Amino acid sequence: MRIGVITFPGSLDDRDAQRAVRIAGGEPVALWHGSHDLEGVDALILPGGFSYGDYLRCGAIASLSPIMTEVVDAANAGMPVLGICNGFQMLTEAGLLEGGLIRNDHGSFICRDQVLTVENASTDWTAEFEAGQQITIPLKNGEGGFIADGETLDRLEGEGRVVFRYVDVNPNGSLRDIAGISNVRGNVVGLMPHPEHAVEPGFGPDTAAAMRSGIDGLGFFTSVVKRALVEA
Template sequence: MRIGVITYPGTLDDRDAERAIRLAGGTPVPLWHADDDLKKVDAVVLPGGFSYGDYLRCGAIAAKAPATKEVIKKAQQGLPVLGICNGFQVLVESHLLPGGLIRNEHQHFICRDQKLKVENNQTAWTNLFEKDEEITIPLKNGEGGYIATQDTLKMLEEENRVVFRYLEINPNGSMNDIAGLTNERGNVVGLMPHPEHAVEPGFGPDTPVATRSGIDGLKFFQSALKALVNS
C-alpha cells in the first residue's frame, strides 16, 4: 500500500510521516506541492510544519497548491487523507473539514505529550483503536485553537465527527476540547497533535512502563493500511 506525503515549502514533518508509514508496514511516496500528480497513491498524509511560512493564514496558501487541489478532488471520492497539525490547518482552509484554527488562547507555542480520547474509531485512520481509548502523542503548535459556529459544533457532536478530544488539559483553548475531526464519510481526518512522533520505542512519549516508549501513533497508519486492504 502506497501512502503519499506532500511536502510544501516550509513543511517540517514530512520525513517523520514517511518513517511512520514505513514502520506501520506501508510504502511512503514523497509528493511535491507544485506537482498535481499524486502518483496513484492509495492515501495521503498532509504533514506538520509551517507551509509557506504561515503567510496569510496557516494553511491558506497550501490549500490552493496544485497537489492539494488533487487531494481535495480525490478526498471527495473517498481517498483516505490525514492532516496533522499544519496539515489539519490545510484541511480546514480547503473546506474538507469545517471550522477554523486560531492562535492558542494563552498566546504561547506549546510542546507537550498530550493525552487524547479517541471518540470515533470508525474512520479510515482510527479503526484499530477501541472506542474511547485513551492515547498519548506529542502536541506542538502555536495556532491550534479550534473554533466553529455553534451550529457547526452541534452538527459535529451529533454526527460523531469529533474523533479526538483533549483529556486532562485543554492546551490551546479549542472549543469543546476538540483535538481532531473527520468528514461525513470518515475518510478525511485532521488533528493538531502528532501521531508520527509516537511510532517507535525509544523515540515516543514517556509511558508508565518506560521512558519514551509510547507508540500510540502507529495505529493511525496501521488503521489506514487496514482500511485500504478492506476497501
C-alpha cells in the same frame, strides 16, 4: 499500500510521516506541493510544519497549492486523507473539513505529550483504536485552537465527527476540547497532535513501562493500511 506524503515549503514532519508509514507496513511516496500528479497513491498525508504563507493565516496559502486540486478531488472520491497540525489547518482552509484553527488562547507556542480520548474509532485512520480509548500523542503548535460556530459544533458532535478530544488540559483553547475531526464519510481526518512522533519505541512519549516508549500514534497508520488490505 502506497501512501503519499506531500511536502510543502516549510514542512517539518514529512520525513517523520514517511517513516511512520513504512513502520506500519505501507510504502511512503514523497509528493511535491507544486505537482498535479498523485502518482497512483492509495492514501494521502498532509504533514505538520510551518508552510509558506502561514504568516497570513495558517494553511491558507498552502491550501491553494497546485496539488491541492487533486487532493480535494481524491478526498471527495473517498481516498483516505490525514492532515496533521499544519495539514489540519490546510484541510479546513481547503473546505474538506469544517471550522478553523486560530492562535492558542494563551498566546504561546506549546510542546507537550498530550492525552487524547478517541471519540470515533470508525474512520479510515482510527479503526485500530476503540471508542473511549485514551492515547498519548506529542503536541506542538502555536495556532491550534479549534473554532467553529455553535451550529457547526453541534453538527460535528451529533454526527460523531469529533474524532479526538483533549483530556486533563485543553492546551490551546479549542472549543469543546476538540483535538481532531473528520468529514461525514470518515475518510478525511485532521488533528493538531502529531501521531508520527509516537510510532517507534525509544522516540515516543514516556509511559509507565519505560521512558520514550509510547507508540500510540502507530495506530493511525496501521488503521489505514489494514483497512486497505481488507477492502482489497
